[in-house]
Amino acid sequence: MDKALIGTDGHPDPELLIEQLLDEYGESVKKLAYTYVKDWALAEDVTQEVFLSVYHHLPRFRGESSYKTWIYKIAINKSKDAIKTRFLRPNKLLKKLKAYTDVYDLSAEARAMDAIGDVRLSQAVMRLPVKYREVIILYYYEELKLEEIQQLTKINLSTVKTRLRRAKAMLRELYEEGVTHG
Known part of the structure; x- marks a missing residue:
């Protein structure tokens, strides 16, 4: 992990980490979401939901997988949820x-x-x-x-x-x- 992301308490600063994750994976997550929902505006909404979820669940990230794998799993689930929503069909x-x-x-x-x-x-x-x-x-x-x-x-x-x-x-x-x- 980038040392610049470590806060004064020795833990990653959530705002800095989420910013880095968004920079690194944001576009890929949007493209991945698009492959499910087939609508760019909806893919952008799903991407926002993904990173909100990442931000809220960051303290519970156990490191059992890479950030990339974890974020993609969230993206897949959020995309599938978007597809299931009745008004989106x-x-x-x-x-x-x-x-x-x-x-x-x-x-x-x-x-x-x-x-x-x-x-x-x-x-x-x-x-x-x-x-x-x-x-x-x-x-x-x-x-x-x-x-x-x-x-x-x-x-x-x-x-x-x-x-x-x-x-x-x-x-x-x-x-x-x-x-x-x-």
């Missing part, structure tokens, strides 16, 4: 309209995903079911190890590997569809 017509316009118009969301990588690949990732999208994002975009993904998701390591393998196969199929049809 768009109706089928709205989904169809969004899918239609996304094909013809590169939105600000698509341009932001472009910063992560190829737009078509990003779109294919976003079309995966959550359980597969989650492992792809955590493994490739967030560069977490399989064991870290297991810790975050609380699923068996063999299940993580299976989901990653299936997700790659689904992505290959979606990506090839996009290349031949796009």
Whole structure:
């Protein structure tokens, strides 16, 4: 831990630590949240909730994992909570309209995903079911190890590997569809 973060009492200064964590992980958390909620404004709200939660629970952080793993776990849970909220579920017509316009118009969301990588690949990732999208994002975009993904998701390591393998196969199929049809 950075010595500049240590307060006069020998413990980390919460304000300084949260500021450092926000600087270090804020953008990644927002991108991770977006992969779940598929809305940048909502992803920003989730990110704020994540860091508020981190701030409030900082004294209880036991150091059994890295700050990154701990923060990502909170982000995943907050994102899933946001998805579950009834008023956030768009109706089928709205989904169809969004899918239609996304094909013809590169939105600000698509341009932001472009910063992560190829737009078509990003779109294919976003079309995966959550359980597969989650492992792809955590493994490739967030560069977490399989064991870290297991810790975050609380699923068996063999299940993580299976989901990653299936997700790659689904992505290959979606990506090839996009290349031949796009």
